[in-house]
Amino acid sequence: MLPLFVAIPLGVGFLLPLIEEFRERTQFFAVTVLLETGLLLALSLVKFGEESIYRLGGWRPPIGINYVLDGLSSLILVVISGIAFVTALFAMTYMSKYENLGKFYGLFSLMLAGMYGVALTGDVFNMYVYLEVAAISSYALVGFNRGPEELEASFKYLIMGAVGSIFILLGIAMLYGSVGSLNIADISVRVSEVSDQSFILLSTALFIVGFGLKAAFIPFHSWLPDAHSSAPTPISAMLSGVLIKVLGVYALSRILFNGLNLPNLTPEILTWIGAGSMFIGGMIALGQKDLKRLLAYSSISQMGYITLGLGMGGIFMSQGKPAVATLALIGGVFHLVNHAAYKSLLFLFSGGVERIFGTRDLSQIGGITRVSPVSGATGTIGTLSISGIPPFNGFWSKLVIVIAAIWGGLYPIAGIVLFTSAITLAYYLKVQRELFLGEVAGEITDKGKISPGIYVPLLILAVCCIGLGLLYLPEIRGIVLKPAALALQEGSEYTKLVLGL
Amino acid sequence: MTGMSPIVKTVTRWVSPFILAFGIYIALTGHLTPGGGFPGGVIVAGCFILITLAYGKERVEGIFDLKSASVTDSLASLSFLCMGLLGYVFGGGFLNNFIQSGFPGKAFELLSGGNMPIINIAIGFKVGGSLFVVFAYLALFRAIEEE
Amino acid sequence: MLTYLLAFILFAVGLYSVINKRNLIKIIMGIIIMEHAVNAFLILIGYRLSGEAPILEEGMAISEFVNTAMDPLPQALVITSIVISLGVVALMVAIAVRLYQHYGTFDITEIRKLRG
Amino acid sequence: MSNPGIYGLALLVIPLGASPLVWLLGKFSKRLRNYLSGIITLGIFGLSLGFFPYVQSGNLEFLTREVGDVVISFGLGPFSLLMVSLISLLCFLASIFSPSYLKRYEGELNENKYFGLLLGFMGGMIGAVIAEELFTMFIFWELMTLAAYFLITFEHSTDSIKAGNKYFLMSEGGALAILAGIALLWVTSGTTQLTELQTTAALDPEFSVPILSLFLIGFGVKAAFFPIHSWLPDAHPEAPSPISALLSGIMIKVGLFWIIKIFWELFSVSASWGSTLAVIGAFTILIGGFLAIVQNDIKRLIAYSSISQVGYIMMGVGIGTGLGLAGGIIHLVNHALFKGLLFLGAGIVVYVTGTRKLDDLGGLGREMPLVFGSVVIGALSLAGVPPLNGFYSKWILYQASIDFERGFAPFLLVAALFGSTLSVIYITKFIYSAFLGEKSTEIERYPGWGMKTAVAVPAILCLGLGAHPRPLLQSIRPIIGGIPVFEGTWAAYMAAAFLLGAIAVGAAIYLLVDLKERSTRKPAFMGGENEETIDTERYFPYVDKLDFKVYPSEIYNSIKSSSIVNWLFVAEERNFIDPYVAVSWVGKAFTRSLRWAHNGLLSRYLVWVFSGLIVILWLLTTQ
Known part of the structure; x- marks a missing residue:
């Protein structure tokens, strides 16, 4: 079953441009993609919680490429499919005015x-290939509108992304040179037997920078605000919602946790990179006037939370505190899921705002709650979630991260997390002030365009934002989040699963 | 773009069939010797690019225009995917060699790779098509600028 | 070791070009050089002194092949990475041409509408 | 009621459940919505009164659920029950006050949302008070903060949004401090349940200072003591008046409630903490009082007065003896009553005239005698005039500070006494300029019965609890463990009788000796400053347009310009003592420099990437 996750979108991806060569059928494309994502969502939900391995071409793991489904990747699959489905639903109405939809x-x-x-593969180089497939598509999608700003953003994203990919490839080369294997599970077995660790450390650094570029950690973040604010809105939602997580954080943690067994100081570096991204991203977001740019900087900040949670988990693992480590990892994974939900919500919401007012400049618009109550309400839910106000979902994951930090004795980290939470609230209150509340400002271009096609996806995600808070409950957490955290924590289990040792 | 000097044209006329044949050969014997779909496809695309450069793009458009190139591109990738899925259906796994399940195949025989030659051909078409598309699009930019 | 150094120097040249050059095309070339440096490095990893190409020839025993041939895996990786870089470079050039149409320049320091 | 615990949960569930119901119901019938919210709040009040007999002997726990490591727990103690009844009483007053008050907005705003949020706010506050587990408390605390934010910004005016944002941000900063404190407490003590904390777990001495200071700051932001008070004078005036009454009347008390609960009920903290609190309280009394004097906005004046009164409560709590706690808690109850009353009164003034500026007001007393009488009772109670309830609690506080055996105890006493004087000064300003003197603004509309009831009820309670404080003393007995011993004598009934007698005698003289005929009505004349000495040109350039104008502000301007306290006014007006402004200034500067660094230059970005790589490499290899 697992290759279907790649095969179906690959097939659709080749089929649609082919059909477009003969006939432009906008609605057909949209419906096809909607069906495709719906099918994938159903598939990933069916597969959820299963632990299995798939040998591509029938070759045994250390030699052949294998796909692994464990707690973490099944969660990631659901996140990707869910966001993709909602985004496709949104794009069906939103993108219908554009050309070249095939x-x-x-x-x-x-x-x-x-x-x-990327989410499924158990092979480093295969991961690189998939990563490039996703990345190249996203480069092209960012520049899809072909305006000067879009192209500029796309070009900068492309150059920085290419540099990141080169780093990753170099890291893979060094890893292969010293370990002699590309299979993540196999690497984790062999890596401790390597006498000269310097190449492994070098490749670790390259991985952190390379995947960090994709994940937009500070100081590798500078492409993100350009790219995410210039892309067509559904793509912004996909990029911020899942792409940077899957290509960046997920891939990095897969290799570092399961493959390289966290070489020395790696978790500390991840933690401090996370803390820095969190804080600095938030501070820059505070000064933004463009709604989408603000959201993009806020993505950097929120990615910091995720990285911080995972990094802290690594620190506690190396300190021999498994219970706290699990909690910290749960916090990171939980925040990943939550951020996917509310950041896509907010980006789709910004698309709605652009539809209503014709601009995203916060200083020129206002009073959306009166113009369109539904988008106002969903947007408010999104902002409250991301600011970490209970009972919305963002609060719970931040709570887990804070508790883990304090429990593990990392008080400065806990302080930074809490302070950044206040900063987050500050810039979203700015959005509230400029956009939600207040008098109606700006020219309302076409209010009628806030059709069900626009606000139904917003409503779905808003419901998710409230409902995902339930993941905090221990029973549900045990089913959904804990396997994901343990997949990172228990590297030996992963090895056992893949290599069948 | 009316093409280049007669020398180039003549050489191209002599050489291009051989280049094409060589590309096809590389693609077909990919499972036996170094090479395969990708180099083969590159060589095939190189042949068409050579013709375009030498004679101008009007000459090539009769054989292999932009549209048919991108159609080839998409169809080839789809057929690659189909091979994978057929392996899934008949061979028990994605990309499994469902035609010839024994391992290893008989060395130095053309019809010994099971589905490998078919996949190589698909890749060859894919690479050839897409390379030509890239070239043609960039040439299109150039044409727009010159106007 | 000298060959590794060669790859490293190549990488540094690409790096210099990417960071220091203003022209879009030169930046793209820098990226290409860096990619090739990495590819060369990958090839060198599989290199074995006085080894043979990893092609099984008629009459060659499998054990002999294993003992003399170089590691073919990096070569397979390199060809894949070349394909990928081909795609990336094609996209880069296309976008650079488009950018030129919009801005009328290839100077990256003048293409700075997005900031802050 | 064999098992009253089940009914206890109703205190929380009914308002929270009714909140969306009322919101939706309003779409069909406004009248039904108004009645329903009135009935629900009144019902909760009645229910809470019914619980008093059950908590006299001890705490009443009615729900504890443990789901893995998540514990949810609710319970009622004597103190929390007192808070619940206060909350529900004030919410009841607000909900009968609001329907006519909202007419001010003439259907421009979503009234259904208002009522829904009101009940949600109430539910949040009740939840935050009756929670017996700190994380549970935190959730409801945040619900309260959130509902209050939407209520403050209800008018959607620029000022209200700004004030609301300031309030929300500061509260959230406080809430994060609380969260850190709770997490630290949980990690060090292993539990967050109040009952367990009370009985078994002692505070880890190593962490007691951080935990307690986090709690103090966190709850202190809500309680609004100096110097983290700055949201209050902005938010209170901008909120709709019934909401101001709720904010000042009880929301800040919820903060105080938790300070009292954590510092005295859970951990009997050391004397130095008490002294800190007492000194903060004393400063808050003085600063709040001084700042209240100079205000020109009715609601802002009352808001600063709230800060000053919070100082009293803090002082009493900080003294920490039985007497001090009793004084603090009784003052808490009293302040809720009279401050609710004053804000509702101010709301009527705003409703009637459409302005909040004291300069523009005057002579409303004759138009609305009932309201005037009620507000005067509230004002006198605030000023601590016997036999009203405000005097009673202040009296206990004076006693407590006399008994306090610390070097700085005289300072506390002086601060409390002086603060009382200040409160007379500022509240006279309010009464005088709004209700006395000549009428200077047109009356747009007259208050309805709901508004009148809403101010009359607390006025009666102020009078009643001042003259007959026994029920209140009874109800706080289990909180502090016995009725406090007075050293000075204050017999409430006797005093009330004497004072009322004196008033009667005075009235008789006034009527019999025919002073009424001989008395002349003079222009405004206050604080010993004559009409002639007033620099009218300076303060009231438009004075000649009105042939007669109230000049009550003159004395206040003199106070304002006196050099001793001048720096305080300047500092407050220029936001020098506002931590919010300081933090946001630093943040803005930092943000600006970061934005400047992102100048769109690709090579600069790439340099960051490579330097990042080098730093990471260096970190990884040097260990």
């Missing part, structure tokens, strides 16, 4: 295929 949806599907591949 290519758009084709690239969208290819990006999906790449992400699924």
Whole structure:
């Protein structure tokens, strides 16, 4: 079953441009992609919680490529499919005025295929290939509108992304040179037997920078605000919602936790990078006037939370505190899921705002709650979630991270997390002040365009934002989040699963 | 773009069939010797690019225009995917060699790779098509600028 | 070791070009050089002194092949990475041409609408 | 009621459940919505009164659920029950006050949302008070903060949004401090349940200072003592008046409630903590009082007065003896009553005239005698005039500070006494300029019965609890463990009788000796400053347009310009003592420099990437 996750979007991705060569059928493309993502969502939900391994081409793992489904990757699959489904639903109405939709949806599907591949594969080089598939599609999608700003953003994203990919490839080369294997599970077995650790450390650094570029950690973040604010809105939602997580944090933690067994100081570096991204991203977001740019900087900040949670988990693992480590990892994974939900919500919401007012400049618009109560309400839910106000979901994951930090004795980290939470609230209150409350400002271009096609996805995600808080409950947490955290924590289990030792 | 000097044209006319044949050969014997779909496809695309450069793009458009190139591109990738899925259906796994399940195949025989030659051909078409598409699009930019 | 150094120097040249050059095309070339440096490095990893190409020839025993041939895996990786870099470079050039149409320049320091 | 615990949960569930119901119901019938919210709040009040007999002997726990490591626990103690009844009483007053008050907005705003949020706010506050587990408390605490934010910004005006944002941000900063404190407490003590904390777990001495200071700051932001008070004078005036009454009347008390609960009920903290609190309280009394004097906005004046009164409560709590706690808690109850009353009164003034500026007001007393009488009772109670309830609690506080055996105890006493004087000064300003003197603004509309009831009820309670404080003393007995011993004598009934007698005699003289005929009505004349000495040109350039104007502000301007306290006013007006402004200034500067660094230059970004790589490499290899 597992290759279907890659095969279906790959097939759709090649089919749609082919059909477009003969006939432009906008609605057909949209419906196809919607069906595709719906099918994948159903598939990932069916597969959820299963632990299995798939040998591609029938070759045994250390030699052949294998796909692994464990707690973490099944969670990631659900996140990708869920966000993709909602985004496709949104794009059906939102993108209908654009041209070349066959290519758009084709690239969208290819990006999906790449992400699924990264999430599933158990082979470092294969991960690189899928990563590039997703990344190249996203480069093209960012510049899809072909305006000067879009192209500029796309070019900068492309150059920085290419540099990141080169680093990753170099890291893979060094890893292969010293370990002699590309299979993540096999690497974890062999890595401790290598006498000269210097190449492994070098490749670790390269991985952190390379995947960090994709994940937009500070100081590798500078492409993100340009790219995410210039892309078409559904793509922004996909990029911020899942792409940076899957290509960046997920891939990095997969290699570092399961493959390299966290070489020395790696978790500390991750933690401090996370803390820095969190704080600095938040501070820059405070000064933004463009709604989407603000959201993009806030993504950097929120990615910091996720990285911080995972890094802290690594620190506690190396200190021999498994219970706290599990909690910290749960916090990171939980925040990943939550951030996917509310950041896509907010990006889709910004698309709605752009539809209503014709601009995203916060200083020119206002009073959306009166113009469109539904988008106002969903947007408010999104902002409250991301600011970490209970009972919305963002609060719970931040709570877990804070408790883990304090429990493990990392008080400065806990302080930074809490302070950043206040900063987050500050810039979203700015959005509230400028956009939600207050008098209606700005020219309302076409209010009628806030059709069900726009606000139904917003409503779905808003419901998710409230409902995902339930993951905090221990029973549900034990089913959904804990396997994901343990997949990272118990590297030997992963090895056992893949190599069948 | 009316093409280049007669020398180039003549050489191209002599050489291009051989290049094409060589590309096809590389793609077909990919499972036996170094090479395979990708180099083969590159060589095939190189042949068409050579013709375009030498004669101008009007000459090539009769054989292999932008549209048919991108159609080839998509169809080839789809057929690659189909091979994978057929392996899934008949061979028990994605990309499994369902035609010839024994391992290893008989060395130095053309019809010994099971589905490998078919996949190589698909890749060859894919690479050839997409490389030509890339070239043609960039040439298109150039044409727009010159106007 | 000298060959590793060669790859490293190549990488540094690409790096210099990417960071220091203003022209979009030169930046793209820098990226290409860096990619090739990495590819060369990958090839060198599989290199074995006085080894043979990893092709099984008629009459060659499997054990002999294993003992003399170089590691073919990096070569397979390199060909894949070349394909990928081909795609990336094609996209880069296309976007650079488009950018030129919009801005009328290849100077990256003048293409700075997005900031802050 | 064999098992009253089940009914206890109703205190929380009914308002929270009714909140969306009322919101939706309002779409069909406004009248039904108003009645329903009135009935629900009144019902909760009645229910809470019914619980008093059950908590006299001890705490009443009615729900504890443990789901893995998540514990949810609710219970009622004597103190929390007192808070619940206060909350529900004030919410009841607000909900009968609001329907006519909202007419001010003439259907421009979503009234259904208002009522829904009101009940949600109430539910949040009740939840935050009756929670017996700190994380549970935190959730409801945040619900309260959130509902209050939407209520403060209800008018959607620029000022209200700004004030609301300031309030929300500061509260959230406080809430994060609380969260850190709770997490630290949980990690060090292993539990967050109040009952367990009370009985078994002692505070880890190593962490007691951080935990307690986090709690003090966190709850202190809500309680609004100096110097983290700055949201209050902005938020209170901008909120709709019934909401101001709720904010000042009880929301800040919820903060105080938790300070009292954590510092005295859970951990009997050392004397130095008490002294710190007492000194903070004393400073808050003085600063709040001084700042209240100079205000020109009715609601802002009352808001600063709230800060000052919070100082009294803090002082009493900080003294920490039985007497001090009793004084603090009784003052808490009293302040809820009279401050609710004053804000509702101010709301009526705003409703009637459409302005909040004291300069523009005057002579409303004759138009609305009932309201005037009620507000005067509230004002006198605030000023601590016997036999009203405010005097009673202040009296106990004076006693407590006399008994306090610390070097700085005289300072506390002086601060409390002086603060009382200040409160007379500022509240006279309010009464005088709004209700006395000549009428200077047109009356747009007259208050309805709901508004009148809402101010009359607390006025009666102020009078009643001042003259007959026994029920209140009874109810706080289990909190502090016995009725406090007075050293000085204050017999409430006797005093009330004497004072009322004196008033009667005075009235008789006034009527019999025919002073009424001989008395002349003079222009405003206050604080010993004559009409002639007033620099009218300076303060009231438009004075000649009105042939007669109230000049009550003159004395206050003199106070304002006196050099001793001048720096305080300047500092407050220029936001020098506002931590919010300081933090946001630093943040803005930092943000600006970061934005400047992102100048769109690709090579600069790439340099960051490579330097990042080098730093990471260095970190990884040097260990």
